[in-house]
Amino acid sequence: MHTNSTYDVKGTRAEINLSFLKKNFDEIRKNIRSNVLIAGVVKANAYGHDLHTMSDELIALGCDYLMVANLREALSIRAHIEKSGVKASVPIMVMGVTTQDDFKRAVKADITLTIFTLEDANLLNDAALSLKKTAKVHVKLDTGFNRLGYKDHHLAVEDIQKMIQMQAIMVEGLFTHLALKDRDSDAIQFNRFDHVIHALEAKGIKIPIKHACDSIGTIAYPERQYDLVRMGALLYGYCSRPTPFELIPIMTLKTNISAIKWIEAGEGVSYDYTYMVNERRLIATLPVGYADGVPRALSNQGYVIINGMRAPIVGLMCMDQCMVDITAIPNCKIGSEVILFGSALLPLGVLASLAKTNRNEILSRISMRVPRVYYRDQEICKIVDYLL
Numbered sequence: 001m002h003t004n005s006t007y008d009v010k011g012t013r014a015e016i017n018l019s020f021l022k023k024n025f026d027e028i029r030k031n032i033r034s035n036v037l038i039a040g041v042v043k044a045n046a047y048g049h050d051l052h053t054m055s056d057e058l059i060a061l062g063c064d065y066l067m068v069a070n071l072r073e074a075l076s077i078r079a080h081i082e083k084s085g086v087k088a089s090v091p092i093m094v095m096g097v098t099t100q101d102d103f104k105r106a107v108k109a110d111i112t113l114t115i116f117t118l119e120d121a122n123l124l125n126d127a128a129l130s131l132k133k134t135a136k137v138h139v140k141l142d143t144g145f146n147r148l149g150y151k152d153h154h155l156a157v158e159d160i161q162k163m164i165q166m167q168a169i170m171v172e173g174l175f176t177h178l179a180l181k182d183r184d185s186d187a188i189q190f191n192r193f194d195h196v197i198h199a200l201e202a203k204g205i206k207i208p209i210k211h212a213c214d215s216i217g218t219i220a221y222p223e224r225q226y227d228l229v230r231m232g233a234l235l236y237g238y239c240s241r242p243t244p245f246e247l248i249p250i251m252t253l254k255t256n257i258s259a260i261k262w263i264e265a266g267e268g269v270s271y272d273y274t275y276m277v278n279e280r281r282l283i284a285t286l287p288v289g290y291a292d293g294v295p296r297a298l299s300n301q302g303y304v305i306i307n308g309m310r311a312p313i314v315g316l317m318c319m320d321q322c323m324v325d326i327t328a329i330p331n332c333k334i335g336s337e338v339i340l341f342g343s344a345l346l347p348l349g350v351l352a353s354l355a356k357t358n359r360n361e362i363l364s365r366i367s368m369r370v371p372r373v374y375y376r377d378q379e380i381c382k383i384v385d386y387l388l
Helices: 018-030 043-047 051-061 069-082 100-108 118-131 153-163 183-202 216-222 347-355 357-365
Strands: 013-017 037-040 065-068 091-092 110-116 135-140 170-175 210-213 228-230 249-258 259-261 281-286 305-308 309-314 320-327 337-341 372-376 377-384
Touching: 013 018, 018 037, 018 051, 018 372, 037 051, 043 051, 043 357, 051 069, 051 377, 065 069, 065 153, 065 183, 069 091, 069 100, 069 110, 100 110, 100 118, 110 118, 118 135, 118 153, 118 170, 135 153, 153 170, 153 183, 170 183, 210 228, 216 228, 249 320, 305 320, 337 347, 347 357
Parallel strands: 013 372, 037 065, 037 228, 065 091, 091 110, 110 135, 135 170, 170 210
Antiparallel strands: 013 249, 249 337, 259 281, 281 320, 305 309, 305 337, 309 320, 372 377
């Protein structure tokens, strides 16, 4: 849904700054060699920022590839692009497993697939032949992450030799994923990856797009960018390593106070009275809970920002609401703005630490009932409301 600044943006919402997205992208581009491609990772609803909106923006900014976790995400982007009539487009790649039953759907939509068995390559080749199309694939190596990919690298080289002979398969890429435990273990993974590249080149096989680094890897190992880097969290403003440029988080999660009441000594708040007071306290209710994506683990642990001050979360967080203590915060009233994360006073990383999780989990769990409000140059340019 598109709208203007007259839209009522009070209530729980995620405010997303597209000008900051551009700044992050431009800084990333400056720090990557000019011949290295940038893949925008938009899996998990673009880390909660909206799959279609972020895909459109990243295409416009100059991303060379879009990458997702599964075929449904890829097909959704493809359908959106076709429906919107966007002239500029980029390849879309599924980084996870695509079932053999879905090979024809993927080929029809020109989706690049991840492959790591000869059986899948043969069946994908058959599917592409039946449709008179060519299927692009990236072969995945397991170099130590122990999730997906060829563990037997000798077999990988043998199978790739056979894949490149297939009539309807184009082996466009070769990739791996770092565990990022430490530099020594990462070096072992890089060496294993390089060994396969060299073994293929010794047989006259040069794969066009080789990639190993996600956001953290790109920052930690600028010399290991290969032909493409996979940018996820970095685009959205987050990295657990120091960056050589200013990184700006593009999302702020907000709500507004819905009720205020005094409670007396001896009273409790929320389920099971896990929070009891021994003196009179002023409690505000917020229309946001764990069903919106705010971790329940913040019960009696976390805090929010109201009028520039911390308001502790008190009592067990509910599915749709939570309570905070505003006794020490002046000028609170129904409708006062509340920052759940995203300001300098409450960065997402602090919230994640309090909830004993990581930033990506919180972002990706922001639910569909939270509208996404987009700003460009401080003006609302778009609102995505999944329910209306």
